[in-house]
Amino acid sequence: MRRNQVAVVGAAETTELGVIPNMSQIQLHADAALNAIADAGLKLSDIDGIATAVETPQQIAHYLGIKPTWVDGTSVGGCSFMLHVRHAAAAIEAGLCKTVLITHAESGKSMIGKLPRSTPPDSLNGQFESPFGVFGPPSMFPIPVLRYMKTYGITHEQIAMVAVVQREWAAKNPRATMKAPITVEDVLNSKMIAYPFRILQCCLVTDGGGALILTSAGRAKDFPQKPVYILGTGESVETPMVSQMETFNSSRAFTTAGPLAFKEAGIAHKDVDHLMIYDAFAHLPLFGLGDLGFMPHEETGRFIAEGNTRPGGKLPLNTNGGGLSYMHSGMYGMYALQESVRQMRGIAPAQVKDARISVCHGVGGMFAASGTIIFTNEK
Amino acid sequence: MAEPARAKPKPTPETQHFWDGTAAGELRLQRCDACANVYFPPRPFCPSCASRKVSVFKASGKARLYSYVINHRPAAPGFTPPYAIAVVELDEGPRMMSNIIDCPQTPEALELDMKLEVAFEKLDDKITLPQFRPAKG
Numbered sequence: 001m002r003r004n005q006v007a008v009v010g011a012a013e014t015t016e017l018g019v020i021p022n023m024s025q026i027q028l029h030a031d032a033a034l035n036a037i038a039d040a041g042l043k044l045s046d047i048d049g050i051a052t053a054v055e056t057p058q059q060i061a062h063y064l065g066i067k068p069t070w071v072d073g074t075s076v077g078g079c080s081f082m083l084h085v086r087h088a089a090a091a092i093e094a095g096l097c098k099t100v101l102i103t104h105a106e107s108g109k110s111m112i113g114k115l116p117r118s119t120p121p122d123s124l125n126g127q128f129e130s131p132f133g134v135f136g137p138p139s140m141f142p143i144p145v146l147r148y149m150k151t152y153g154i155t156h157e158q159i160a161m162v163a164v165v166q167r168e169w170a171a172k173n174p175r176a177t178m179k180a181p182i183t184v185e186d187v188l189n190s191k192m193i194a195y196p197f198r199i200l201q202c203c204l205v206t207d208g209g210g211a212l213i214l215t216s217a218g219r220a221k222d223f224p225q226k227p228v229y230i231l232g233t234g235e236s237v238e239t240p241m242v243s244q245m246e247t248f249n250s251s252r253a254f255t256t257a258g259p260l261a262f263k264e265a266g267i268a269h270k271d272v273d274h275l276m277i278y279d280a281f282a283h284l285p286l287f288g289l290g291d292l293g294f295m296p297h298e299e300t301g302r303f304i305a306e307g308n309t310r311p312g313g314k315l316p317l318n319t320n321g322g323g324l325s326y327m328h329s330g331m332y333g334m335y336a337l338q339e340s341v342r343q344m345r346g347i348a349p350a351q352v353k354d355a356r357i358s359v360c361h362g363v364g365g366m367f368a369a370s371g372t373i374i375f376t377n378e379k
Numbered sequence: 380m381a382e383p384a385r386a387k388p389k390p391t392p393e394t395q396h397f398w399d400g401t402a403a404g405e406l407r408l409q410r411c412d413a414c415a416n417v418y419f420p421p422r423p424f425c426p427s428c429a430s431r432k433v434s435v436f437k438a439s440g441k442a443r444l445y446s447y448v449i450n451h452r453p454a455a456p457g458f459t460p461p462y463a464i465a466v467v468e469l470d471e472g473p474r475m476m477s478n479i480i481d482c483p484q485t486p487e488a489l490e491l492d493m494k495l496e497v498a499f500e501k502l503d504d505k506i507t508l509p510q511f512r513p514a515k516g
């Protein structure tokens with residue numbers, strides 16, 4: 001894909017985030033979509049492409065009254081929206097559609113109108129993982145971390161610092177769910193969930209949603225908001241079974257998607273002003289920093305523990321507070337994208353001064369899938 | 380009311396040989412006749428070279444502990460926390476999820492790379508799970 005041919009011209013989250021007991025899941029989609037359409041100064045009838053995950057595109061298109069000529073229902077977990085951005089950019093460039101709406105929402109906390117997630121007993125996961133007591137992401141996603149720590153000499157204190165630093169970012173964000181400062185001791189003494197992870201190293205469970213609107217860069221300058229251009233993109237999938245990853249020292253989906261996006265963007269790591277790495281659990285930023293090539297994996301724990309990613313640090317990371325402290329409705333990738341867009345527009349609550357390039361890296365499932373989007377505000 | 384039961388696998392045509400194996404006290408893997416790749420989970424072709432000429436064989440049952448969590452909450456139905464959910468690396472190469480039995484479910488007792496051997500836990504007449512315990516000697 002060519003650089004900077006497509007831009008984000010509308011971006012918004014649901015009006016409320018956190019606990020939203022007065023809205024069903026599809027209404028959360030609609031709330032975010034209407035906010036994004038207003039942000040872009042568009043009418044519903046201007047939208048000719050739609051992408052969403054978990055909920056079907058037909059569900060959301062019909063509910064909103066949209067008549068699309070381009071549809072993407074890619075649903076690979078929490079990074080689905082990174083893949084939607086990539087696919088939408090290619091579709092707009094190819095002339096398949098002009099204005100794409102991407103929506104996410106999940107009634108993750110209130111569970112209103114939420115589709116059931118189940119694992120059939122004759123699926124591969126149902127046969128070769130479920131019988132051993134996996135029960136939800138906290139029992140699965142952290143399984144690789146002890147191996148990763150042993151291989152690279154990462155300490156429990158270093159991984160605890162991920163949560164501490166992200167809480168520092170969240171404290172600057174009025175919409176963050178958790179804002180009170182925490183220490184490494186707080187993290188390591190919090191309630192045990194799945195050793196080695198405690199509750200402060202696991203994502204929040206909230207309600208909310210977000211939506212993006214993309215169009216060609218040529219049209220983008222006529223919109224009310226500062227355009228945020230798509231500079232580079234990457235995607236991949238590995239396996240739906242965490243036990244079958246090629247290695248626990250790295251994620252193959254990350255090492256495929258991330259470098260692909262950097263190559264397409266034509267940038268070096270030193271060019272990155274702002275970074276989002278989907279943090280469903282506290283080890284993910286370490287995997288991301290290593291697998292995206294920012295540094296060897298051995299250095300990732302120390303890099304975060306020494307404060308390089310905190311406010312004022314040289315690589316601002318997860319500046320909304322992340323899935324650990326901002327919000328996590330189940331598929332957090334959309335909120336990472338929203339924060340990258342805010343940073344590129346220059347309107348983030350914890351704005352990184354003069355940021356020009358933002359890398360937004362997502363994960364789906366338990367390292368099952370990955371998508372990376374690199375944004376810029378300069379064309 | 381009966382205790383909630385642990386999730387029970389339901390074999391498919393492609394995996395039946397594996398579950399027949401565990402019921403007979405064997406851990407069965409597949410090897411590609413064309414490229415010698417040993418792989419898991421079961422499928423009637425080689426995921427490395429796409430050959431459909433593959434053979435089922437009895438694995439040694441020897442493994443080492445690759446990684447794990449000790450799950451506290453929420454516990455899966457049929458499990459009493461804390462319990463370890465492990466991934467073991469078989470001597471033949473493939474990895475599989477399992478539990479570590481006959482061993483305290485603690486970080487001190489569960490040492491990465493410790494040697495393990497397969498054990499079989501019968502759930503009913505059709506399904507026996509492959510489990511692993513610390514290797515003797």
Ligand SMILES: [Zn+2]
Nearest residue numbers: 411414425428
């Ligand atoms: Zn082969």
